[in-house]
Structure formats: C-alpha cells, structure tokens
Amino acid sequence: MTSDPRISQFRDAGEDMRHARGLPDTPQGRSPTYRLAYADTDFLLRDEMRGVRLQLELSKAEIDLTERGIDSTVVIFGSARIPEPRKRDSAPSPGLAALADYYGIAREFARAIAERSIASGGRDYVIATGGGPGIMEAGNRGAADAGSDTIGFNIVLPHEQRPNQYVTPELCFNFHYFAVRKMHFLMRARAIAVFPGGFGTLDEMFEAITLIQTGRMKRVPIVIFGAAYWKRIVNFPALVEAGVIAEADLGLLSFVETVDEALAVIDSGL
Structure with a gap:
C-alpha cells in the first residue's frame, strides 16, 4: 500500500x-x-495499446533511476562484437581482432569516470551502456572495477542480447522499443563516448549529434575513440564540402585515442 x-x-x-x-x-x-x-x-x-506500452517503457526506467538517485550519466556506445583482448584469437574476423584493444580502453575509460562518480557521491556521471557484450561489457566492467553502480539499457533482439554480468542488477533494464531506449541513453547524459561499432553504434551516435545540432538537446561532449576507424567509415569533411552540414557542426565531435585525451575533452566541455 x-x-x-x-x-x-x-x-x-x-x-x-x-x-x-x-x-x-x-x-x-x-x-x-x-x-x-x-x-x-x-x-x-494489442496494437491499439502501443502508446500505453511506449509510456510504460519510458516511465519504468525513469522511476527506477530517480528512486536510485541517478542524476546524470556518461554513456558509452560501441560494438557488441569487439572481443576482450585475451579472446582476440576467437574473433570471427581479422578486422574484429584488430579492434580488440578498444575493449581495454573502454574499460579503462569507464573506470576513470566511475572513480570520479564515486568521489562526487555516486549520483552523477554514472556509466551507462547498452548492457550487452563487447564494448558495452567493457564499460560496465570498468565501472564495476571501481566499485560504482553502472546502468545497462538492454533491448530484446531476434538473437537474444543477454545483459552482461557487470551491470548493477537493480539498474539493468530491458526494452522493446529502440526509440524509448535511445531516449533513456540521452535523458541524463552529460558526456558520450563512442567506440568503433556498426549500424547500432552509428545510429546511436548520429541520433545524439542530430539532437544537439538541431537544438533539441543541450550540448554535451562527444568523444570518439579511434580516428582512423571512424574517418574511414564516415567521411565527415565530405558532408561539409557537399554543403549538407556547416563546418561548425564538426566541432560537435572530438576524436581521441587515449583515456586521458577523452577526459580532457570532457572536463573542458563540462
């Protein structure tokens, strides 16, 4: 009652x-x-109740996060397929094996952010990921290494995505709707770190960039790990040359290679 x-x-x-x-x-x-x-x-x-289900997914995580006292987050995006470095030989392709070092970098980055979160009382800059394997696991694992709470926003996929073991159980959520999940990624975000990834990572990254570019979301630091990877995947200057974005829009992104570089960008942006 x-x-x-x-x-x-x-x-x-x-x-x-x-x-x-x-x-x-x-x-x-x-x-x-x-x-x-x-x-x-x-x-x-029923199909007619889709609006109610959308509201339920939005409200459930929002209420739980509020009751847990989570005021802000640092969000990590990246591929579910990038293996832990010691499992490099089991990667299904040479390309993924070559990206294995980013697992350790993501873990180190998350630990550094989590240590700051704990020092500030644990309500701010809580690490949030998609809750699955690969880079997501590395992010939650790094936060757990520091002894911090860490959030996992999972989603039901045709090939089931199971939550990784490092997500704080009381902060492990599951979604049906991608749109609501992405809202929760960004509603409390004070910084975003993007690691190499595929369609899902591209989708999440561009969603955040678009919301900031159009003024629908407050500007937050976006650090992108792995300039060589990303500049091969997306020709950002070509967008400027074509006139479809302004040159100033490129300033929304900061390419970094190390945790220290990322922390410096985030500190200056905050």
Missing part, C-alpha cells in the same frame, strides 16, 4: 488483483472481458 498522502485513501490496485484471483471459477469470471485492464496481458499487447 502506498504511503503517498495524496492517494492513500484509495484502495491499492494490487489488492484488487489479489482479490480477483479468489473469485469463484465461473464462465463470467473466466471471461477475458472481466479481467482488470492493467492485469490483462492480452489486452496490453
């Missing part, structure tokens, strides 16, 4: 659910129409 004085005079919704389980087994009681709407999974999964 809630202790909120504004609604404490009303019967608890959970009590009604428990009461419904004890009703006589009759054709009326078994009818789907008799189920309480909020306890009716079949009803909640």
